[in-house]
Amino acid sequence: MQTEPRALNTVPFVSVENMMNLVRAVGVDRFLIELSEVIAEDFGRWSLFDKTPRVAAHSPDGVIELMPTSDGIAYGFKYVNGHPKNTKDGLQTVTAFGVLSDVATGYPVLMTEMTILTALRTAATSALVAKHLMPSGSRVMALIGNGAQSEFQALAFKAICGIDEVRLYDIDPTATQRCAQNLAGRGLKVTACGSAQEAVLGAHIVTTVTADKTNATILTDNMIGEGVHINAVGGDCPGKTELHSDILHRSSIFVEYPPQTRIEGEIQQLSADHPVTEFWQVITGAAPGRSSDKEITLFDSVGFATEDFSALRYVQRLLKDHPHSEDLDLLADPDEPRDLFGMLLRAGVA
Amino acid sequence: MQTEPRALNTVPFVSVENMMNLVRAVGVDRFLIELSEVIAEDFGRWSLFDKTPRVAAHSPDGVIELMPTSDGIAYGFKYVNGHPKNTKDGLQTVTAFGVLSDVATGYPVLMTEMTILTALRTAATSALVAKHLMPSGSRVMALIGNGAQSEFQALAFKAICGIDEVRLYDIDPTATQRCAQNLAGRGLKVTACGSAQEAVLGAHIVTTVTADKTNATILTDNMIGEGVHINAVGGDCPGKTELHSDILHRSSIFVEYPPQTRIEGEIQQLSADHPVTEFWQVITGAAPGRSSDKEITLFDSVGFATEDFSALRYVQRLLKDHPHSEDLDLLADPDEPRDLFGMLLRAGVA
Numbered sequence: 001m002q003t004e005p006r007a008l009n010t011v012p013f014v015s016v017e018n019m020m021n022l023v024r025a026v027g028v029d030r031f032l033i034e035l036s037e038v039i040a041e042d043f044g045r046w047s048l049f050d051k052t053p054r055v056a057a058h059s060p061d062g063v064i065e066l067m068p069t070s071d072g073i074a075y076g077f078k079y080v081n082g083h084p085k086n087t088k089d090g091l092q093t094v095t096a097f098g099v100l101s102d103v104a105t106g107y108p109v110l111m112t113e114m115t116i117l118t119a120l121r122t123a124a125t126s127a128l129v130a131k132h133l134m135p136s137g138s139r140v141m142a143l144i145g146n147g148a149q150s151e152f153q154a155l156a157f158k159a160i161c162g163i164d165e166v167r168l169y170d171i172d173p174t175a176t177q178r179c180a181q182n183l184a185g186r187g188l189k190v191t192a193c194g195s196a197q198e199a200v201l202g203a204h205i206v207t208t209v210t211a212d213k214t215n216a217t218i219l220t221d222n223m224i225g226e227g228v229h230i231n232a233v234g235g236d237c238p239g240k241t242e243l244h245s246d247i248l249h250r251s252s253i254f255v256e257y258p259p260q261t262r263i264e265g266e267i268q269q270l271s272a273d274h275p276v277t278e279f280w281q282v283i284t285g286a287a288p289g290r291s292s293d294k295e296i297t298l299f300d301s302v303g304f305a306t307e308d309f310s311a312l313r314y315v316q317r318l319l320k321d322h323p324h325s326e327d328l329d330l331l332a333d334p335d336e337p338r339d340l341f342g343m344l345l346r347a348g349v350a
Numbered sequence: 351m352q353t354e355p356r357a358l359n360t361v362p363f364v365s366v367e368n369m370m371n372l373v374r375a376v377g378v379d380r381f382l383i384e385l386s387e388v389i390a391e392d393f394g395r396w397s398l399f400d401k402t403p404r405v406a407a408h409s410p411d412g413v414i415e416l417m418p419t420s421d422g423i424a425y426g427f428k429y430v431n432g433h434p435k436n437t438k439d440g441l442q443t444v445t446a447f448g449v450l451s452d453v454a455t456g457y458p459v460l461m462t463e464m465t466i467l468t469a470l471r472t473a474a475t476s477a478l479v480a481k482h483l484m485p486s487g488s489r490v491m492a493l494i495g496n497g498a499q500s501e502f503q504a505l506a507f508k509a510i511c512g513i514d515e516v517r518l519y520d521i522d523p524t525a526t527q528r529c530a531q532n533l534a535g536r537g538l539k540v541t542a543c544g545s546a547q548e549a550v551l552g553a554h555i556v557t558t559v560t561a562d563k564t565n566a567t568i569l570t571d572n573m574i575g576e577g578v579h580i581n582a583v584g585g586d587c588p589g590k591t592e593l594h595s596d597i598l599h600r601s602s603i604f605v606e607y608p609p610q611t612r613i614e615g616e617i618q619q620l621s622a623d624h625p626v627t628e629f630w631q632v633i634t635g636a637a638p639g640r641s642s643d644k645e646i647t648l649f650d651s652v653g654f655a656t657e658d659f660s661a662l663r664y665v666q667r668l669l670k671d672h673p674h675s676e677d678l679d680l681l682a683d684p685d686e687p688r689d690l691f692g693m694l695l696r697a698g699v700a
Contacts (some may be wrong), residue, residue, distance in 0.1 A: 012677075014681070015679035016679050016680070016681065016682045017679055017681070019682075020693075020694055020697040021697060023696055023699045024697065024699045028694070028699060041623060050407055052407075053404060053407050055402060055416065055418060055570075057418060057420050057425055057453075059401055059420075059422065059453045059454075061454055061455075062449060062455075062456050064418075064420075064425050064451060064453070064456050065454070066405065066416050066418055066427060068407060068414075068416055069509045070407050070409075070414075074411065075407055076598070077416060077429070077624065079449065079458070081428070081451070081455070081457070082456065083454075083455055083456045086455055086456070087687040089455070090687055091457065091687055092681070092687050092690070093456055093683065093684070093687070093688075095456065095457060095458075095681045095682065097680050097681075099429065101414060101431070102434075103407075103409045103411075103432070104411055105411075105412075105433055105436055105439070105441055106412050106414050106432065106433045106436070106445065107431070107441065107445060108415070108429070108445075108447070111683070113679075113680055113682060115681060115682035115690070116682050116690065116694065119690055119691075130592075147688040147690070148684075148687070148688045148690040148691070149480060150691075151498070151691035152691060156608020167358055175688060178686070178688070178689055178692065182689070182691050182692050191420050207438070227582070239463075244686070281685065286471020288410075320689075324355055327461075328363075328365070329365035329366050329367055329467060330365065330366065330447050330463055331366065331442070331445050331463070332366045332369075332442065332445065332463060332465035332466050333366070333442070333443075333445075334498075336529070337435055337436065337437040337441055337442050337443070337498070337526070338443075338497040338525060339438055339498070339528055339532070340442070340466065340469055340498040340499075340502075341469075341501035341502060341532050342528065342532050343370075343502075344370055344373060344378070344466065345532060348380060349369040349370060349373045349374045
């Protein structure tokens with residue numbers, strides 16, 4: 001029996017280490033800005049996408065989700081978990097990885113860690129949406145919930161929306177302290193606040209990004225004055241909301257994909273026919289964004305598969321100039337495609 | 351700024367190379383037998399599984415599917431494509447990889463190639479089902495369609511069902527020739543046949559495993575005598591069938607998961623309420639298998655997520671004695687779980 005060398009059909013893999021190398025190579029600000037541009041581009045060609053609500057496996061402690069989408073040329077999916085109790089055991093609440101594939105062949109063309117990438121794409125999406133909806137002259141953002149996503153939100157709103165002050169609040173003061181430390185020296189005035197009420201004082205934008213898996217009330221109606229833009233990030237699965245429903249009734253609500261948001265977002269508190277605007281309509285000009293200085297705009301963000309698709313596309317593009325990837329031996333590649341067993345035979349499997 | 355070494359939270363990864371090492375380490379026959387035992391075990395605890403029909407993205411050239419399932423303790427999913435035209439370009443029709451995760455934390459605990467593994471699990475499932483349904487004393491199997499899956503079917507039926515002769519037919523004689531060569535010296539009498547009709551002569555079991563993405567008629571009614579067990583593997587997506595419906599009407603039909611099989615299997619040709627038996631019922635004794643020597647039994651196989659789950663569990667078990675895996679740096683693991691940005695900072699991202 002002859003042993004022939006096997007021509008490897010490898011898939012570029014971006015490890016956690018290499019994702020950090022990529023972010024380092026281009027810089028966080030530029031990464032967020034360019035990523036938001038790709039996200040905007042994909043929202044702008046919304047109708048091309050095959051849109052499926054995510055496939056979720058719920059358990060008492062959390063959820064594991066698969067989020068696929070395709071534009072007909074490329075196919076992407078993300079694996080992501082959400083387990084709030086994980087932090088008690090020194091683990092991440094959210095970890096993720098993703099794959100981009102070629103629709104014509106079905107072959108994966110990129111695999112990447114997406115824990116860091118999801119944090120960046122969530123922040124880039126929030127800031128992109130805010131850029132279209134926030135009151136003009138927005139400078140100050142309240143940031144309620146100072147966990148793993150908080151610094152990314154602060155930096156995205158600085159880079160993309162021109163925010164120069166963040167007002168932090170978390171029920172855990174050590175979280176606020178760490179967030180403030182991480183943001184020090186990055187061109188933002190950072191104010192640690194003793195309550196959510198204090199944090200929203202003077203804020204043009206209010207971002208909520210807490211992790212409790214409950215119907216919480218992070219913001220009550222009296223805390224939100226006219227003209228504010230609310231970026232509600234943390235309420236993102238059934239039974240997990242952050243805003244009092246009175247705020248929702250006063251707001252113009254913008255969402256990613258209604259079939260998913262009505263199940264997972266803040267608007268799970270509202271009737272199924274409550275009017276919402278899809279953000280792609282704002283991007284393409286099919287619907288107006290903010291219509292007055294007094295309007296309260298609300299982005300009910302749950303994260304949608306197209307944003308991950310955009311992030312995968314952006315990473316694929318970055319790799320051309322910054323080859324921070326490894327070759328993953330993921331795809332069996334026999335010399336003759338129908339001779340899979342022959343490949344085993346030639347490898348000495350008898 | 352201080353750069354601290356990052357404690358890696360790695361995921362064991364079984365590459366194509368290492369999957370071949372695993373199969374070599376235990377041997378193909380033992381691998382197929384043990385895998386079929388794990389598959390049987392999981393069919394035996396069917397009610398525990400969270401069952402979701404696969405999530406498919408269809409395109410003109412093929413399909414990309416995600417197949418998740420969970421038993422409440424572990425969660426598994428497989429990525430798999432099916433692109434019959436790929437072979438023309440030297441690519442595989444089917445490639446796959448899979449992930450096993452811990453439901454309690456959502457963390458992946460195993461990633462593996464599944465192109466080879468799927469070929470093994472499909473064959474192990476076919477043979478497991480046949481062991482319960484074939485006429486007693488079965489010795490001869492017709493094998494129609496001699497592509498990438500064919501040798502695995504032959505070897506699984508030898509190892510698990512005691513078959514000692516296979517009768518091969520493919521519309522492409524070179525496929526038959528290669529299959530016969532690959533099976534030479536493996537304890538099977540191999541007969542190359544000039545037609546499907548010739549191949550089924552004297553066969554106790556008829557396996558169809560062709561790849562055309564059409565409603566083909568590989569078997570016509572007159573070719574199937576009484577008492578035969580049919581293992582219909584190739585008809586596995588909408589618009590892709592292999593058997594004439596007359597055969598279906600004469601057969602007792604066994605399936606994996608009716609909601610999926612009625613869409614993807616041979617029974618897409620029948621009315622939605624045509625009676626079928628779920629194979630787990632045969633395994634647990636809740637329903638009879640074959641009831642007479644004259645009965646035609648038909649396994650309308652489409653492949654179900656639990657079988658991949660079983661395969662992932664088996665590979666995880668094998669790795670304990672045969673550590674053929676690499677460590678994949680897939681999961682960001684900051685020292686303090688909520689300090690994802692701090693991890694970037696300490697890695698020098700500024």
